[in-house]
Amino acid sequence: MLSSVSPARALAVNVGKGVRWLLRRLGHGGTTLPGLIALYLYRPLIGDLGQAIPNGSLLVTGTNGKTTTTRVLAEALRQVGLMPITNREGANLARGIATALLSYANVWGHYRLPNAAIGLFEVDEGAFPEALAQLQPRIVVITNLFRDQLDRYFEVDFVASLWQEALAHLPPKTVLALNADDPLVAYLGETVANPVIYYGIEEVQLGQKGLEHAADSRRCPRCSVDLMYSASFYSHLGHYACTACGWRRPDPKVLAWRVQLGGLEGSCVDLVTPYGPKTFRVPLPGLHNVYNVLAASAAAFALGVEAEPFEKAMARVGAAFGRMERFKVGQKEALLALVKNPSGVHQVLNTILSQEDGKAGLLLALNDNIPDGRDVSWIWDVDMERLKGKISWIVVGGLRAYDLALRLKYAHLLQDQSNPVVLHVAKDLHRALDLALEQTPPGGRFYIVPTYTAMWELREELVRRGHLPPFWEV
Amino acid sequence: MRLTIGYLYPSIMSQYGDRGNIICLLQRCRWREIDAQVKALEMGDKVDPSEIDLFFMGGGADSHQRLIAQDLVEVKGEAIRKAVEEGAAALLICGGYQLFGHFYRTFRGDDLPGLGILDVHTIHWAAEEGSIIKDITTAGKGRMVGNLIVEWQGKTLIGFENHGGRTYLGPKVSPLGKVLLGRGNNGRDGWEGAVYKNVIGTYLHGPVLPKNPHLADYLIAAALSRRYGQVELTPLDDRLEWEAHVHALQRARQAKGEAIAKTSPTGPKAWAHSLADRFAASLKALRPS
Numbered sequence: 001m002l003s004s005v006s007p008a009r010a011l012a013v014n015v016g017k018g019v020r021w022l023l024r025r026l027g028h029g030g031t032t033l034p035g036l037i038a039l040y041l042y043r044p045l046i047g048d049l050g051q052a053i054p055n056g057s058l059l060v061t062g063t064n065g066k067t068t069t070t071r072v073l074a075e076a077l078r079q080v081g082l083m084p085i086t087n088r089e090g091a092n093l094a095r096g097i098a099t100a101l102l103s104y105a106n107v108w109g110h111y112r113l114p115n116a117a118i119g120l121f122e123v124d125e126g127a128f129p130e131a132l133a134q135l136q137p138r139i140v141v142i143t144n145l146f147r148d149q150l151d152r153y154f155e156v157d158f159v160a161s162l163w164q165e166a167l168a169h170l171p172p173k174t175v176l177a178l179n180a181d182d183p184l185v186a187y188l189g190e191t192v193a194n195p196v197i198y199y200g201i202e203e204v205q206l207g208q209k210g211l212e213h214a215a216d217s218r219r220c221p222r223c224s225v226d227l228m229y230s231a232s233f234y235s236h237l238g239h240y241a242c243t244a245c246g247w248r249r250p251d252p253k254v255l256a257w258r259v260q261l262g263g264l265e266g267s268c269v270d271l272v273t274p275y276g277p278k279t280f281r282v283p284l285p286g287l288h289n290v291y292n293v294l295a296a297s298a299a300a301f302a303l304g305v306e307a308e309p310f311e312k313a314m315a316r317v318g319a320a321f322g323r324m325e326r327f328k329v330g331q332k333e334a335l336l337a338l339v340k341n342p343s344g345v346h347q348v349l350n351t352i353l354s355q356e357d358g359k360a361g362l363l364l365a366l367n368d369n370i371p372d373g374r375d376v377s378w379i380w381d382v383d384m385e386r387l388k389g390k391i392s393w394i395v396v397g398g399l400r401a402y403d404l405a406l407r408l409k410y411a412h413l414l415q416d417q418s419n420p421v422v423l424h425v426a427k428d429l430h431r432a433l434d435l436a437l438e439q440t441p442p443g444g445r446f447y448i449v450p451t452y453t454a455m456w457e458l459r460e461e462l463v464r465r466g467h468l469p470p471f472w473e474v
Numbered sequence: 475m476r477l478t479i480g481y482l483y484p485s486i487m488s489q490y491g492d493r494g495n496i497i498c499l500l501q502r503c504r505w506r507e508i509d510a511q512v513k514a515l516e517m518g519d520k521v522d523p524s525e526i527d528l529f530f531m532g533g534g535a536d537s538h539q540r541l542i543a544q545d546l547v548e549v550k551g552e553a554i555r556k557a558v559e560e561g562a563a564a565l566l567i568c569g570g571y572q573l574f575g576h577f578y579r580t581f582r583g584d585d586l587p588g589l590g591i592l593d594v595h596t597i598h599w600a601a602e603e604g605s606i607i608k609d610i611t612t613a614g615k616g617r618m619v620g621n622l623i624v625e626w627q628g629k630t631l632i633g634f635e636n637h638g639g640r641t642y643l644g645p646k647v648s649p650l651g652k653v654l655l656g657r658g659n660n661g662r663d664g665w666e667g668a669v670y671k672n673v674i675g676t677y678l679h680g681p682v683l684p685k686n687p688h689l690a691d692y693l694i695a696a697a698l699s700r701r702y703g704q705v706e707l708t709p710l711d712d713r714l715e716w717e718a719h720v721h722a723l724q725r726a727r728q729a730k731g732e733a734i735a736k737t738s739p740t741g742p743k744a745w746a747h748s749l750a751d752r753f754a755a756s757l758k759a760l761r762p763s
Contacts, residue, residue, distance in 0.1 A: 368729070375636060
């Protein structure tokens with residue numbers, strides 16, 4: 001099919017590439033607009049080009065952890081001589097994938113790819129069914145399903161049912177890598193005839209007894225009765241079983257047998273795959289990053305990649321941009337973590353609680369543009385109360401700065417008699433950044449916790465001031 | 475003074491940050507030294523009508539509503555009705571509002587029975603129009619999602635609505651207020667919410683109470699009136715609350731403007747205009763700063 005010239009495809013490819021060249025010249029990243037325009041001109045672009053990749057494609061979806069999982073996996077694939085084509089800038093809608101594919105098409109709209117090429121795409125929960133149908137991937141990785149952007153995807157159950165529907169039409173050989181510790185994701189494995197590789201954490205000592213408030217799914221996906229958790233890691237992730245129908249967490253094939261959390265330095269993990277055990281250092285902080293590495297390992301295992309190159313890959317991976325980046329501003333240390341939902345903020349809070357004793361500061365930035373989610377009510381599902389005594393000042397910024405201010409007032413952090421937190425409100429994010437820097441003493445540390453579009457604005461400003469490299473150079 | 479809040483199904487009906495309403499009520503009582511307590515009323519729990527002064531129920535997915543509807547009607551219904559008739563207050567958001575009405579017809583076309591304390595009924599837009607929901611695009615089509623501003627007692631209420639059900643009011647309730655921006659009960663008649671005695675049902679998430687302290691205090695006073703008669707609440711320092719209220723109003727109107735600008739003017743002229751705008755922006759970016 002690709003040997004014949006399609007004028008529409010050639011036009012779409014060339015216009016898309018032209019737009020991208022122009023945007024880069026103008027100093028933009030250009031990660032979505034070129035693809036958007038090309039797709040507008042030629043709808044089947046992704047399917048046509050994507051299916052021509054010599055080694056097929058991998059798709060990564062889920063609410064949290066897509067970008068990091070993709071990045072770890074890309075590094076591991078490079079170690080075994082493959083050449084992953086990724087939409088690694090985190091522009092994960094169909095247009096982002098189309099933009100990534102444009103680079104490999106020539107002026108006739110034909111694909112020019114080395115034999116080592118393999119597609120590795122992260123896709124948004126909502127774009128997943130279409131990407132699945134068009135790309136017909138070899139492997140599908142699903143990380144987790146949290147409450148995120150309810151105004152776009154309405155409810156977790158609805159997303160789960162969409163996925164289930166989409167997975168029903170998979171080619172029979174496609175392998176699924178699923179998180180065993182997330183009941184909604186694990187249950188998807190029950191509904192398909194495809195081979196499934198489950199991954200999960202076995203270190204039950206890390207678990208707590210109750211669920212956090214932000215836990216979305218507490219019920220058996222099969223019979224709707226309450227699930228019992230023998231260990232709960234965070235949100236609704238853990239070891240569970242249904243008391244009524246007997247359905248329980250499937251036994252993972254790729255698992256973290258022992259996990260030692262080492263704060264900001266990352267964790268030490270004993271990984272067990274059917275190839276055998278291996279001890280790794282995961283250079284990214286938090287249990288959520290252990291899950292990301294497990295997801296990547298499960299997918300790598302499905303491709304036949306052993307743990308050896310994986311270990312080397314691990315050493316090379318830095319935090320995906322914006323997901324807990326660490327950098328210096330003069331003598332001050334800043335940590336930047338993108339958040340999208342209560343569960344993401346709770347992960348950052350866990351890091352702060354384990355690291356801080358009341359001296360550090362926090363810059364929270366909340367926007368309500370479409371990519372952030374128009375509805376900001378989710379901040380009331382975040383247990384801000386837990387920050388008590390752990391932080392000395394908070395700056396709130398962004399279009400919804402006052403909503404954050406109110407949340408903190410009602411968390412009783414500001415009026416706390418023994419250890420009141422100083423609050424500053426600055427809707428303007430540049431001003432918010434200035435305030436945060438003013439309050440951090442040399443040698444001090446502060447955390448920057450923005451939503452999606454607020455992160456871009458802050459990041460751009462940090463790049464302009466020379467504290468961070470532009471994202472396409474990361 | 476003491477006040478007991480009956481929180482209906484906190485582990486199931488708590489999808490949209492609605493627990494912020496409970497946090498808000500508790501703090502506003504504590505700042506006034508009113509001894510406020512929350513009693514969780516989960517599946518199977520019986521309700522003592524003389525104990526609860528203020529019922530609260532938040533929103534949830536259709537599947538969550540399906541889970542609790544029968545328990546609400548059969549286990550708790552009579553006690554809640556008795557308490558309401560004796561003057562207990564209630565704040566019911568979204569799914570809670572729908573289930574305090576006569577019934578909710580889901581998108582599948584079947585009816586979930588409600589308490590019928592509020593003389594309202596709700597029909598999912600897809601059931602009303604005979605549409606079948608296959609994907610996100612169709613699901614989003616008739617859904618009422620966005621910022622919502624309502625006029626109530628001469629002041630504004632600000633929040634966020636996100637519902638597929640269209641609610642219609644019967645003669646025994648009055649609307650909570652007039653829609654100034656957004657869709658409200660059904661997107662057609664211009665009204666939002668329903669009021670019966672001290673019971674308020676509404677589609678306002680946000681959560682609604684923190685940014686609308688006048689509504690929070692109205693509910694606290696109403697809940698206290700059953701035991702203590704007319705109560706004068708100590709005024710609080712609500713400057714931050716009103717600042718947040720005003721900023722949210724502005725943002726809602728601005729976001730509405732953006733949405734209109736994105737969708738409404740089409741055709742070659744608008745296209746040329748937007749192209750010219752982009753070109754101008756690009757030139758600006760080219761200029762060395």
